[in-house]
Amino acid sequence: MLNSITFPLSQTAAELAPFRVMKILGEAKALQAQGRDIIHMEIGEPDFPSPDCVAEAAYQATKQGLTHYTPSLGLPALRQKLAEFYGYFYHAEVNPKQIVITPGSSSALQLVLTALLNPGDKVLMPDPTYPCNRQFVHLLHAQSVAVPVDEHSHYQLTLSLLEKHWQPQVRLVMVASPANPTGTLIEAQELQAMAHFLAARGAYLLVDEIYQGLVYQRPAESLLADKTLPKNVIVINSFSKFFGMTGWRLGWCVVPSALVEVLDRLAQNLYLSAPTPSQYGALAVLEPNALVELEERRQQFQARRDRLYQAMQQAGFAPKILPQGAFYLYWDISRWSQDSETFCRQLLLQQGVALTPGTDFGLQQGHTHVRLAYTNDRIEEAVERIAAFLASLS
Ligand SMILES: Cc1ncc(COP(=O)(O)O)c(C=O)c1O
Structure with missing residues (x-):
């Protein structure tokens, strides 16, 4: 009798898609454990x-006993320092009271979506997009509307795409600049036009700027530098990527004043506060001398981007x-190939190069695209191995 009882999961949890890159990473690590030489570009x-x-400041803070919860909106000193950072880095005037510190930008995304979405509401986003966004929307019983984008719009949404795909149930549009998985930007003018279009329809524009700072041949830019923005713009950011602090789990969002109180209540209930040592570490990384080091790293990423693009061009697959x-x-x-998952698996098995199948980022073109991450310096070698793999296919 007891054996016949089942303990089902919630429907939303059962339907949640896995993050395929984690699967590839697991397979790549298993091969490495067997002694294979793997180039990680996933x-x-x-x-x-x-x-x-960062570690030094976090250590000093913990030694002084600063290991308790902070206010749910974040350490006041960090909110203040971030507002100053917006001033000198982005030439943007930001009120510290509108900055909410979160455990990674992942939590900022969840806070904002939970504050805004009712079941059945629609959220427009590009396809391809950062995969978790679709899942966050799904967890709230709202519906994501994936708009196919291609190289003609730099794989980004535009005002004309918004006009074309507009539906009255859309409550929010989510974009990222630079974007994951494409590394492309949306120009500020286009974003401004999109913000005004949505404001006139009572919808929000969420701009994920988590990769800002890591932009090449042009200055870093935040939409918040525009003083004429309507009050429907939410900006997400993080200490993960530009600041190199993924494991410290710290991010933030800048929101219209009207949303701060509800985000505070949500944060109090969902996680109480972001990690305290990480917040002290972040205070140190916002000092000018740390920014010098981050600028050197940005230049290294730019050089890698150029090397990867050139090597692919020379190998005949630009x-x-x-x-x-x-x-x-x-x-x-x-x-x-019309099957990016099999392509990635075979490339990994035959040549030891790990890439991410496009299916992680959207299904409309995901089967025919892959993402290469230049978070590894063995770029020319990786391209040689990919070329050998392609030759084996023909
Ligand atoms: C576009 C984008 N947004 C948000 C995140 C979440 O990052 P974190 O929670 O580390 O800030 C990521 C992570 O890869 C991402 O690529």
Whole structure:
């Protein structure tokens, strides 16, 4: 009798899609454990360690007993320092009271979506997009509407795409600049036009700027520098990528004043506060001398981007566009395969290069695209191995 009783999961949890890159990473590590030489180009985090000042400041804070919860909105000193950072880094005037510190930008995304979405509401996003966004929307019983984008719009949403795909149930549009998996930007003017279009329809624009700082051949830019923005713009950011602090789990969002109180209540209930030692570490990484080190790293990523693009070009499989930021390149493999998951698995097994199948980022073109992350310096070697794999397919 007892054996026949089942303990079901919630429907939303049962339907939650896995993050396929974690599966590839697991397979790559298993091969490595067997002694295979693997070049990791699947990993979406900087290969550099966090700047030393982060660990030092976190250690000093813990030694002084600063290991308790902070206010749910974050340490006031950190909110203040971030507001100053917006001033000198992005030339943007930001009120510290509108900054909410979160455990990674993942939590900022969840806070904001929970504050805004009712079951059945729709959220427009590009396809390809950061995979977790679709899942966050799904967990709230809302519906994501994936708009196919291609190289003609730099794999980004535009005002004209918004006009074309607009539906009255849309409550929010989510974009990222630079984006994951494409590394492409949306120009500020386009974002401003999109924000005004949505404001007139009572919808929000969420701009994920987590890869800002890691932009190449142009200055870093935040939409918040625009003083004429309507009050429907939410900006997400993080200490993970530009600051190289993925494991410290610290991010933030800048929201219209009207949302701060509800985000505070949500944070109090969902996680109480972001990790305290990480917040003290973040205070140190916002000092000007740490920024010098981060700028050197940015230049190394830019050099890697150029090396990867050139090596692919010389090997005869040039990507359609040169990414402008982040550390990703999105590559159309339709000449060789219509099944990116099998392509990635065979490439890993035969040549020991780990890439991420496009299916992680959207299904409309995911089967014919893969993501290469230049979070590894063995770039020319990786391209040689990929070329050998492609030759074996023809
Ligand atoms: C576009 C984008 N947004 C948000 C995140 C979440 O990062 P974190 O929670 O480490 O800040 C990621 C992680 O890869 C990402 O690529």
